[in-house]
Amino acid sequence: MKWVGIAAALLSFGSAVYAVIHSQAELRERHRVVSEELASGHAQQGAGDYAGAWDSFAKAASVAEVDGVLAKLLGGLSEERETIHAAQEDLAMDWIRAAKASQDHPFTEVADKVSVVLTSGANAATGARKGDLLAHLGWAYFLKGRSGADNVRPEVPYREAVAADPKNPYANVFWGHWILWNRGSLSDATTRFTAALSTGRARAEVRRFQLAALANVRSDESEAAWLQVVDDMNKGNEPIDASTRRALYDHYAFALNNDGLLRKLLAAVPVTDQAQLQQMLVQSGDLDSDRQSVLTTLMAKMSKVAAAPVR
Numbered sequence: 001m002k003w004v005g006i007a008a009a010l011l012s013f014g015s016a017v018y019a020v021i022h023s024q025a026e027l028r029e030r031h032r033v034v035s036e037e038l039a040s041g042h043a044q045q046g047a048g049d050y051a052g053a054w055d056s057f058a059k060a061a062s063v064a065e066v067d068g069v070l071a072k073l074l075g076g077l078s079e080e081r082e083t084i085h086a087a088q089e090d091l092a093m094d095w096i097r098a099a100k101a102s103q104d105h106p107f108t109e110v111a112d113k114v115s116v117v118l119t120s121g122a123n124a125a126t127g128a129r130k131g132d133l134l135a136h137l138g139w140a141y142f143l144k145g146r147s148g149a150d151n152v153r154p155e156v157p158y159r160e161a162v163a164a165d166p167k168n169p170y171a172n173v174f175w176g177h178w179i180l181w182n183r184g185s186l187s188d189a190t191t192r193f194t195a196a197l198s199t200g201r202a203r204a205e206v207r208r209f210q211l212a213a214l215a216n217v218r219s220d221e222s223e224a225a226w227l228q229v230v231d232d233m234n235k236g237n238e239p240i241d242a243s244t245r246r247a248l249y250d251h252y253a254f255a256l257n258n259d260g261l262l263r264k265l266l267a268a269v270p271v272t273d274q275a276q277l278q279q280m281l282v283q284s285g286d287l288d289s290d291r292q293s294v295l296t297t298l299m300a301k302m303s304k305v306a307a308a309p310v311r
Contacts, residue, residue: 045090158171173205186217228269
């Protein structure tokens with residue numbers, strides 16, 4: 001009986017050892033799959049394939065989700081799960097900022113998908129991270145409203161985001177955009193834009209949404225503010241993208257034969273700064289010789305108007 005007991009104990013020990021070895025091998029395999037899916041997702045996100053990245057991160061999450069008892073004793077994949085959650089949240093924010101709609105794919109298609117991740121992430125976060133996630137949740141609500149949802153209130157998560165992080169760049173620029181979208185005060189919106197720019201974080205994104213918000217209004221006041229922002233960007237050596245450069249050139253081309261518009265441009269930005277803006281356009285390489293000639297003619301006209309005595 002003694003030997004029977006010893007044999008049984010050895011068999012039990014062997015089974016335990018086998019289980020541990022098997023769990024270690026399974027854990028290594030799961031870790032490999034998670035690492036590969038995360039790498040794929042990041043590459044897809046960087047290439048703008050947000051839907052593909054979403055699926056890759058979802059696969060990584062499903063592999064890392066469940067840990068058995070032995071896996072937990074061996075360390076499990078808890079750190080990987082945290083990494084995956086952060087990756088999903090970052091992707092959700094990138095995707096909703098880049099979201100575009102078409103007849104077959106309304107904004108709600110993306111907004112509904114990312115809202116769950118943004119909400120759960122915001123509930124667990126604090127400070128700037130909470131502000132970022134709530135701000136993007138508000139932007140998702142705004143886009144849903146553009147697709148016809150009339151029961152969403154973007155200003156609610158915007159307020160919560162600013163409460164968590166008063167100078168949050170995304171919350172403030174989205175809120176400023178919302179104010180102007182509803183034909184609110186340019187002064188109030190500018191206060192939000194100034195707060196968004198104050199930390200220097202996500203500055204290029206803030207500028208993009210600020211310019212879009214001002215361009216949407218289409219008033220003399222907002223157009224002057226738009227030109228002043230472009231001028232500030234140029235003086236600060238901030239990157240000015242091709243679409244903004246095209247819009248700036250269009251302003252100048254229209255002003256060439258429109259004295260009223262020309263005077264509005266000069267009232268918004270001094271002639272010396274206008275010269276620097278036009279030089280920036282020439283140096284960008286966007287303009288052919290005909291368009292460069294338009295700017296040369298306009299600059300001469302601007303200088304003459306600026307030098308003329310006020311009557």
